Amino acid sequence: xxxxxxxxxxxxxxxxxxxxxxxxxxxxxxxxxxxxxxxxxxxxxxxxxxxxxxxxxxxxxxxxxxxxxxxxxxxxxxxxxxxxxxxxxxxxxxxxxxxxxxxxxxxxxxxxxxxxxxxx
Amino acid sequence: xxxxxxxxxxxxxxxxxxxxxxxxxxxxxxxxxxxxxxxxxxxxxxxxxxxxxxxxxxxxxxxxxxxxxxxxxxxxxxxxxxxxxxxxxxxxxxxxxxxxxxxxxxx
Numbered sequence: 001x002x003x004x005x006x007x008x009x010x011x012x013x014x015x016x017x018x019x020x021x022x023x024x025x026x027x028x029x030x031x032x033x034x035x036x037x038x039x040x041x042x043x044x045x046x047x048x049x050x051x052x053x054x055x056x057x058x059x060x061x062x063x064x065x066x067x068x069x070x071x072x073x074x075x076x077x078x079x080x081x082x083x084x085x086x087x088x089x090x091x092x093x094x095x096x097x098x099x100x101x102x103x104x105x106x107x108x109x110x111x112x113x114x115x116x117x118x119x120x
Numbered sequence: 121x122x123x124x125x126x127x128x129x130x131x132x133x134x135x136x137x138x139x140x141x142x143x144x145x146x147x148x149x150x151x152x153x154x155x156x157x158x159x160x161x162x163x164x165x166x167x168x169x170x171x172x173x174x175x176x177x178x179x180x181x182x183x184x185x186x187x188x189x190x191x192x193x194x195x196x197x198x199x200x201x202x203x204x205x206x207x208x209x210x211x212x213x214x215x216x217x218x219x220x221x222x223x224x225x226x227x
Binding site for chain 1: 165221
């Protein structure tokens, strides 16, 4: 069974940093692209980052480019999101998701999400 | 960026009814489209990928169609467990973008 479990969320002040983690199990982690997607309270979904199987390629929207860094450790089957210079508009539930890329780049499995609140 | 316009924003339907949700892209996305279902308090789940392929384990009453800039999700014979929000997403080009969502309720 595919499982994705996020951790590391919490309350952080504007301008500070936070690192999210996602522990994967139930599949060969190193064979899949991975992504982060966020959802502000009562709002829609926003794609945040994608990383290739080896970690050599990363992709971001302009809203987080230069502030957020996606990375992975295939030996630990773990995905990370380093978030720097946080803003109030980064407040959201953050989901990690699997990208099966050989058949599609839709997000076929999602974690339960972790809440990040940016506030003073 | 490719804009995804989803309609309607909310929808009320009866059990057993057929429901259709539309998604329009601001440019051709060549079937690079997915549909997700999100129940209250839960994470999104993939329903349809590549515009018309049913994800593993998804009931056959869900179907996707469309091409170019116009896509739709159809739910046949609405069930109570289908009450949820539905989102489309284009992954044809970066940045990946989502539609605003459709909240489906029972009448």
